Structures are given as C-alpha cells and as structure tokens.
Amino acid sequence: MMTGRRVIPLRWPAAVAVGVVGIVGLVAFTWPFFVTADVARDHGNDAPWLFAVLLGLLAVVCLAEVTAGRLDAKTIAVLGVAAAAGGGLRLLSAGTAGLEPMFFVVIVAGRVLGPGVGFVSGALAVTTGALLTGGVGPWLPFQMICAGGIGLGAGLLPVRAGSRVERWALAAYALVTGLVFGLFMNLWFWPFLGTGAPTGMGFVPGAPLQDNLAHYGLFYLATSLGWDLPRGVLNAVLVLVAGPALLRVFRRGARRAAFGVPVVFAPAPGRDAAPHREPAEPHDEPPVVPLHDAEHPR
Amino acid sequence: MARLELRPRLQHPAAWWLWGLGLATAASRTTNPVLLLLVVGVCVVVVAERHDPATVNPLPAFLVIGAVIVVFRIVMTALLGNGFVGQTVVVTLPSVPLPDWAASVRIGGTVTLESLLYAAYDALRLAAVLACLGAANALASPRRLLRYLPATLYDVGTAVVVGLTFAPQLLTDARDVRAARTLRGRDGRGVREMARLTVPVLETAFERSLGLAASMESRGYGRSVRSTTTSRRAATGLALAGLVGVLAGLYGLLDSSAGGVLGLPVLVLGALLAGSSLVVGASRDPRSGHRRDRWTWTATTTVLAGAVPAAVLVIASAGGWPGVVPSQQAQLPEVPLLAVLAVLVSATPAWFTPRPREVAP
Numbered sequence: 001m002m003t004g005r006r007v008i009p010l011r012w013p014a015a016v017a018v019g020v021v022g023i024v025g026l027v028a029f030t031w032p033f034f035v036t037a038d039v040a041r042d043h044g045n046d047a048p049w050l051f052a053v054l055l056g057l058l059a060v061v062c063l064a065e066v067t068a069g070r071l072d073a074k075t076i077a078v079l080g081v082a083a084a085a086g087g088g089l090r091l092l093s094a095g096t097a098g099l100e101p102m103f104f105v106v107i108v109a110g111r112v113l114g115p116g117v118g119f120v121s122g123a124l125a126v127t128t129g130a131l132l133t134g135g136v137g138p139w140l141p142f143q144m145i146c147a148g149g150i151g152l153g154a155g156l157l158p159v160r161a162g163s164r165v166e167r168w169a170l171a172a173y174a175l176v177t178g179l180v181f182g183l184f185m186n187l188w189f190w191p192f193l194g195t196g197a198p199t200g201m202g203f204v205p206g207a208p209l210q211d212n213l214a215h216y217g218l219f220y221l222a223t224s225l226g227w228d229l230p231r232g233v234l235n236a237v238l239v240l241v242a243g244p245a246l247l248r249v250f251r252r253g254a255r256r257a258a259f260g261v262p263v264v265f266a267p268a269p270g271r272d273a274a275p276h277r278e279p280a281e282p283h284d285e286p287p288v289v290p291l292h293d294a295e296h297p298r
Numbered sequence: 299m300a301r302l303e304l305r306p307r308l309q310h311p312a313a314w315w316l317w318g319l320g321l322a323t324a325a326s327r328t329t330n331p332v333l334l335l336l337v338v339g340v341c342v343v344v345v346a347e348r349h350d351p352a353t354v355n356p357l358p359a360f361l362v363i364g365a366v367i368v369v370f371r372i373v374m375t376a377l378l379g380n381g382f383v384g385q386t387v388v389v390t391l392p393s394v395p396l397p398d399w400a401a402s403v404r405i406g407g408t409v410t411l412e413s414l415l416y417a418a419y420d421a422l423r424l425a426a427v428l429a430c431l432g433a434a435n436a437l438a439s440p441r442r443l444l445r446y447l448p449a450t451l452y453d454v455g456t457a458v459v460v461g462l463t464f465a466p467q468l469l470t471d472a473r474d475v476r477a478a479r480t481l482r483g484r485d486g487r488g489v490r491e492m493a494r495l496t497v498p499v500l501e502t503a504f505e506r507s508l509g510l511a512a513s514m515e516s517r518g519y520g521r522s523v524r525s526t527t528t529s530r531r532a533a534t535g536l537a538l539a540g541l542v543g544v545l546a547g548l549y550g551l552l553d554s555s556a557g558g559v560l561g562l563p564v565l566v567l568g569a570l571l572a573g574s575s576l577v578v579g580a581s582r583d584p585r586s587g588h589r590r591d592r593w594t595w596t597a598t599t600t601v602l603a604g605a606v607p608a609a610v611l612v613i614a615s616a617g618g619w620p621g622v623v624p625s626q627q628a629q630l631p632e633v634p635l636l637a638v639l640a641v642l643v644s645a646t647p648a649w650f651t652p653r654p655r656e657v658a659p
Contacts, residue, residue, distance in 0.1 A: 013534040020541040027548055035552050049326070054569060058544065061537050061572045064450040064579060068530055071453035073514040077507035080460025085500060088465040088472075101492075124454065128461040133356070136440045137431045222378070242493030249497055253504035257511070 008066060008075065008116030017065040018119060018152065021058045025145040028055055029184045032191040032203050033212050048138070048188055055141035059148070063123060066116055074257045079121055081253075082109040086125025086147075087132050102129065103150055103181070104238045105246075107174055110154035111161075112250040118151030142188045150177045166247070171239040178232025182224050190219060304596070304652040308350060311438030312446065313597035318434025320604025321644050325426040327611040328622045329419040332633045333641060334426040337607075338364075340645040341433035347648035349436050351656065360432025364425025371421035376409045384412025412627070419624070442591070449525075450533065450579035460510065464503060471499045525580035533579030536571050543568020600647045610640035 010018070028051035071079075085105040106125055110118020123144040130136050130143075159169045191203040204212060325337045338361070345357045376391070393406035441462060447455040475498050484491060547565025614622045614637055624631030 013538060017537055017541060020538075020545060024541075024544060024548065027552070031552055054544065054565075057569055057573055058541070060451065061540070061575060063454050064448075064576055065534065065537050067453050068450070068525075068533065068579060071457075073511040074508070076453055076457045077460060077511035077514070078504075079457040080464055080510075081500070081503045081507045083457060083461025084464030084468050084503065087461055088468040120454070120457075124458055124461060128458055128465060131439075131441045131444075131458070131462060132465055136435060137428070223374075238493055241490055242496050245493075245497045246500065249500050249504065253500075253508070256504075257508055 008071070008114065008120065010066065010114075010116045014066045014068070014116070017062050021055075021062045021145065022149065024058055025055060025142075025149070028142070028145075029187040032187070033209055033216075047191065051188070052138035052141055055145055059123060059141050059144045062148075063120060066120055074259060075117075078113070078253065078257060079117065079124060082106070082117075082121035083124040083128040086121070087128030090125075090129030090133065101234060101238055102126075103147070103177060104174060104235045104242075106147055106151045107154040107170060107177070107235075107239065108243065108246050108250055110151035111157065111166075111170060112247060113155070113254060115152045115155030118153075118155040119148040120151075122147035122149070122151030139185070139188065142185060146181050146184055150181065153177070161251075162247075167240065167243050170243055171236040174235035174239045175232040178235050179225075179228050182228030182231070183220060186220060186224050187216075190216060306653045306655045308442075308591070308654050309348075309438070309600065309651050310591045310593050310597045311440075311442040313593070313600045314438035315434050315440075315443065316601045317604030317644070317647060318430050318437070320601070320606075320608040321433075321641075322427045322430035324607035324611040324641065324644075325423060325430055327615040328637070329423050330621055330624050330631055330633065330637075331419055331422055332631065333611075333622075333637055334419075334422045336638065336641045337426045338429045340641060341429045343645055344648040345433050345436045348651055348654060350439070350654040352654075353439055355436050357429070357432040357436040360428050360435070361425075364428045367428075368418060368421040368425055371417045372414060375413055375417035378405060384410030386411040388414065415627075445591075448576045448579075449581055450576050452580070460507070464506070467506070468499060468503055471502050475499055529581075530579055533575040536575035536578055540568045540570070540572025540575060543571055596647075596651045600651060603644050603647050606643045607637070607640040610637055 086102045106122040126147045391406040550561030621632035
C-alpha cells in the first residue's frame, strides 16, 4: 500500500541538488583526511566556520529545491507533525545529552512518506529542536544535513513496505545511523582540537591517511562511542518495539490525508453540486475521507 | 537624559544576531583568557539588561555547557595528555601500560603546567563563542527570524512554525496519556512504555494536523506567494550552477595542486549563485504585518558595536599583536589594551537599545 509514497516527488533537479549537497557535506566532514599539510595549516582554524556557513546556505537551497512549489497544506501539516515530534523528543531528552530518540520519528516518516519527506522532515526536526531549546549554533547545518540524509536513506531502504523484514531492517538502520551520526558529527570540530586533543588522538596536518584515521578512531572510541552506542541502541529498540505500530499510524495518516488524489469537479445529480474528490484508481485506492471530515474527527 | 529613554519594545532580531556573530568572530580569534572572560562578561551584562522577560533565558545553559567543556578538557589533558610538550611538571600520575596497537596513546604520566594551560585557553575560547551564541539566542529568539525567510522557503517556514506550535501540545498530550496509564497501574517507565506512549500521541497529532490543513485550505493558504514556472526553472538553474560552482571551488581550495588561487573566488561565486536562487524562485505579495520589527538607528549601532571587536581582533591576530595568542606560562598574559577597549565597546548596546516590555506581574 503505497499511498503516500510520492508525497514530495524527488525530480531530477532536486535529486541532483541533494546529491551535490551530500558530496559537499561529505567533504565538509572528511576534509581533514585528504588535504595537504599546507592547506590544513593555513585553513585549519577557519575551515569549520567556512563549512558551517556554506552548509547552512546549501541546506536551505536544497530544501527550497526539494519543496519548490509542490507543498500543499496537507503536506505542510504532516511535515509539521514530524518536525514537532522530532523537536519535542529533543526537548525531552535535552537533559540526557546523546540519548536522542528523535531519529526514530525521522526514520519512520522517511520510510512511510518517501525519501523527499524523509529529507525535509529530518532537516526540519533538527531545526525545530534547536529553535525550541534555543540551541542555534554552527553545529546546526551539519546536523541538518546528517538528519536529512538519515530520513532520505530510510525512504530508499530496499525492503517491501509492511513486510516482516521491514521491522528488523529499520531497527538495524537505526542502530547504524545512530553510530554513524556521532562518527560524522565529531568530525566537524575534531580538526579544531589540533594539538589540544589527547596524545595520539589529534589531527596531524599532512600525516598519511591511515595515521589520521587511526587517531580519529581512537578519539572516537575514547570520547564519543560512549554516547553514540546508547543512542543507536535506544533508537533501534524503539523501532523494534514501537516501529510497526508507528508505521501503521503514519500510513493511516497518509491515507487519510489522501496525498496525490486529484480533485475532480463533476456535475453531481441533485441539488448538492459541491466539488468532491474521486480517487484516480478506485480499485487501488482506499476509501478517501473528504478533507472537511477531518475537521470534525469522529 | 530622560529624553533619550526609548519606548519599550523588542529590537530587530537580526541586529542582535549580527552583534552576537561579530562578538563570536572576535572570540574565535584569540586565546587570551582575559579577553575571553571579558567577552563572556559582556554577554552576561547585555543579556541581563536587554533579555526579553517573556521568554526563557537560554544563556545559563550555554554558560554551563561552556564550563563543562573547560573542566572536561582540563581533566582529559591531565589524564591523556595532549600534543603540547611542556617543561614545568605539576604532578606525575601513575601511568597505565597499553598494548602495541594503541602505543601512540598514553594514560597517566607526567602532567605539565603548559599543556594544562593550553587546554584551558583553547577550551575557554570555545566556551566564549558558545556564550556569544547563547546571548544571541537569549536577546532575540531565533524563531523571530523565521519571518525573514525568503518567499521560496515560505512552505518550509510554515512547516517549522506548525512544528513549533505542535511540539508543546505533543508534550502535554504525552503527559496526559502517561497520567492515564499511571491510573491504570502502570509505572510509565522503560522503553516499552515509552513506545506505547507514541501511538496515541502521534494519532492525536495527525488528527490535529489534518484539521489544521483543512482550515488552511479553506482560508486560501498559500495565496501570498507568487511563483511561475519560468521563475522556478530559473531558480533551479541558478541553484544547480551554484552548487557545481561550490563543488569546483572546494576542490580548488582543498587540492592546492589544482589551481588553489581560483578556489576561493569560484566558491564565493557558486555560493552567491546558489543564494540568488532563493530570491529568484518566488516573490511574496506585499502585505501588511502585525507588529512588524522596525530597523532603527539603535539596530545599526548594535551591529556596529559587534563589528568593532571582530574587526580589531581579526586585524590583531593577522598582525600577530603580542598577547592575542599568549604563551603558556605561569604568569598573567600580556593584555592588548586596544582589544580590551574594542570588546568593551560591544557592551554598549546594554544601555542605548530600547528596553524590552516589562511583563505584567
């Protein structure tokens, strides 16, 4: 049942934009590993700020491309719910830094409503969380790109919707993304530490790739894994326990919103000639609840 | 002086954010603890004077995080050392032998004053930047900036506003559902209970959002943004060209063998093109606004007050003034007087800007 699969279709310009921003994001995170010593020494202090500004701009451009002129009121409302759920969970978990169950909502939204919505809702959930907690800073663009990518990936996972495998695949995905998110998010400030990092764990400009990778690996093990592993496990467990029910909630919501159902104006018999909605393929579509019913929930 | 007293109102949010970013730029250019503590002090004073009492003040949280970073870095340096080798030994900790594959790491051993000071100064710089951002967050809630999103992002901005409105309601719903479950004899703890909570809460949220969508549609939502196929195509073209430019510029910048001179201009050009796609894509119908923020002379002066320390310290760090990056010695570092004055200038908005409205008790 793929009613809401193409709520925000990713057309080729948007797909290219997301791809290029993904590449720039990857460069923004991994540049310390492949630049020469001169470049690293000259720009080591400015690069994180440069990339924060650049990624902020690119994330916004990317959002504009993905959503260009194609969001109707229902999509906005559903995105709002995803953003609110993500932001609210962020607000709840503000005391326990690292334990962020936010991704669990983003993953489910991306899974049900497609990669386009996954990307936008991931980016918006992070933004909403930051606005709610008053935590807007240079880390926000990096988080937006990462969370957007997580939602996008969840939409692209090659498992059949509603199958038994889906639950386990999503749980595994949640665990992996929880770890990878931390792995990448450290990288934006790690070169910053420079010689300030613990012995043998710092960024050495111009050192061979494997040296820096080894140093970073140790740094990750020593400082970050303790936060990332619980977060990944928590998200995976949440997906396992609540995933199927939540997927159903989102699918039902998407079906009731009846995305992509064309509005057809037809002369109706009798005096009630109000426009009504007709599903495009009656045998394939579920019974459509007219939108005005949603205002008076039963 | 009574004539200078301005009518109480909130200053334009962009002015406070530009001021905060200027001060953060200044802080990021120095590791002098005196200057950095001065920056933190300026943030505290300005926030104390001009923080909107109707909202929660996020600055203390930022200050606490900054303090934790400083302590954490000092403790980590004492335990694990850093790349800085000093002469003055403070204490020698028992060291732990490690296997071969982790030979580059050390745990324990000698702790030198220089490496501790280096860690403290560096962490203090990060804490000062955080304080500047916290001050900007406290002086002008970032959600007030949402109003100034370009028309192309109108939909996205609306979704964020919907999210911001729904999030507190979601929390209230969650509390209600939890209370109901407690009455039925569940203790409401653990992952399983949390998972049970999500279904009714999200069901309600969807119900509400579809109601909101229906009401938005019936009130003609979205008629304020004008966007034609041509303008959208132009925006897409600009965005893609800009993104390619950014990629090429980055490549040039990071790989110095491939024309490093061209890197930065191409990068800036690409960023400008991509940014202009936001302007070209759609336009907004002129409409009147409720309680629109006004840009007045105080806003301009606030931005300038933030720009002064940024300019002075950028020049100072580029020119290598003594004391901007102090040496790690057990003595009070040299303090450049001009930089101190520049940082003090940024505290003046605490007095000349309009006072926020008092909340009725």
